[in-house]
Amino acid sequence: MNLSLETIEDVLLVRMRGELDLETAAKFRVLVEEALDHRPGLKHLILDVSGLSFIDSSGLGAILGRYRQFAERGGRVFVVGVQPGVGRLLELSGLFRVVEVAATAEEALARVQGEVGSVDG
Amino acid sequence: MGEEEPVNRFSLTFPSLAPNVSFARSTVAAFASQLDQFTLEDIEDIRIAVSEVVSNVVIHAYPKGAGPVRVEASLYHDRVEVVVADNGCGIADVEKAKEPAFTTLPGERMGLGLTFVQAYMDRVEITSRPGEGTRVFMVKRPGSGVSKGQLPEG
Numbered sequence: 001m002n003l004s005l006e007t008i009e010d011v012l013l014v015r016m017r018g019e020l021d022l023e024t025a026a027k028f029r030v031l032v033e034e035a036l037d038h039r040p041g042l043k044h045l046i047l048d049v050s051g052l053s054f055i056d057s058s059g060l061g062a063i064l065g066r067y068r069q070f071a072e073r074g075g076r077v078f079v080v081g082v083q084p085g086v087g088r089l090l091e092l093s094g095l096f097r098v099v100e101v102a103a104t105a106e107e108a109l110a111r112v113q114g115e116v117g118s119v120d121g
Numbered sequence: 122m123g124e125e126e127p128v129n130r131f132s133l134t135f136p137s138l139a140p141n142v143s144f145a146r147s148t149v150a151a152f153a154s155q156l157d158q159f160t161l162e163d164i165e166d167i168r169i170a171v172s173e174v175v176s177n178v179v180i181h182a183y184p185k186g187a188g189p190v191r192v193e194a195s196l197y198h199d200r201v202e203v204v205v206a207d208n209g210c211g212i213a214d215v216e217k218a219k220e221p222a223f224t225t226l227p228g229e230r231m232g233l234g235l236t237f238v239q240a241y242m243d244r245v246e247i248t249s250r251p252g253e254g255t256r257v258f259m260v261k262r263p264g265s266g267v268s269k270g271q272l273p274e275g
């Protein structure tokens with residue numbers, strides 16, 4: 001699992017590559033918590049999962065946990081670049097009902113920064 | 122089962138450590154791939170089910186540290202059978218544990234692991250005795266991995 005974090009103003013962008021399971025979900029949680037400690041002004045989260053090849057309930061739980069953290073701050077949480085294999089578990093878990101979905105990180109960023117709820121066509 | 126001999130089989134035991142979850146799912150997936158009829162979706166379903174069941178041993182079975190996890194797989198002409206067993210704390214109420222969103226560790230856990238296992242495998246039998254351990258028996262047949270879009274009802 002390879003995780004890269006980037007902050008753009010009050011947005012935390014996390015790019016994930018590899019497999020999000022029990023072991024790597026713990027790393028993901030710790031890295032996001034460290035980012036929040038260092039930059040308390042962070043408000044929104046964008047998760048780029050386009051490089052994610054596997055996810056299970058531990059990975060989904062970690063995403064839900066981060067969703068709750070950012071929602072508590074009044075922020076928005078996006079999942080972007082969802083591939084079919086990962087997508088069917090996001091669907092089954094009900095996570096798609098709480099997080100926002102965008103095609104790319106750029107689109108999600110534009111939506112957050114423009115504070116637009118959704119984009120048309 | 123009974124008289125029918127498997128074409129191939131393996132059994133291994135390892136400690137319930139988090140890095141062994143990916144080791145277990147990759148191993149069982151590679152083994153099951155020996156049956157040509159399995160589609161990529163079937164293999165993906167097996168990968169998820171093994172990941173869930175082995176994760177459960179790591180997370181729930183041994184609250185005071187790591188303990189042994191035994192994984193056995195038997196390949197037949199028309200299916201793979203997988204057993205994941207531990208000697209841990211056991212499950213007080215198996216029927217409850219199988220329900221969607223039931224978890225004894227709320228917080229980061231969604232209680233979906235065993236729900237996924239039931240959705241993705243063709244047959245799942247869980248036997249458990251509190252204080253003695255848990256055994257999960259699962260069967261996957263080729264062609265059943267149709268990326269089901271729904272959870273079982275209930």
Ligand SMILES: Nc1ncnc2c1ncn2[C@@H]1O[C@H](COP(=O)(O)OP(=O)(O)OP(=O)(O)O)[C@@H](O)[C@H]1O
Pocket residue numbers: 057058061173177178180181182207209210211212218219223224225226229230231232233234235236255
């Ligand atoms: N091997 C085991 N030993 C002891 N208890 C278990 C074992 N497997 C499952 N359980 C119990 O069954 C419950 C349900 O398991 P399930 O995998 O569905 O959810 P979870 O592990 O709690 O959450 P998630 O899988 O979404 O991370 C667990 O909370 C736990 O109490």
Ligand SMILES: [Mg+2]
Pocket residue numbers: 057173176177233234235
């Ligand atoms: Mg579980």
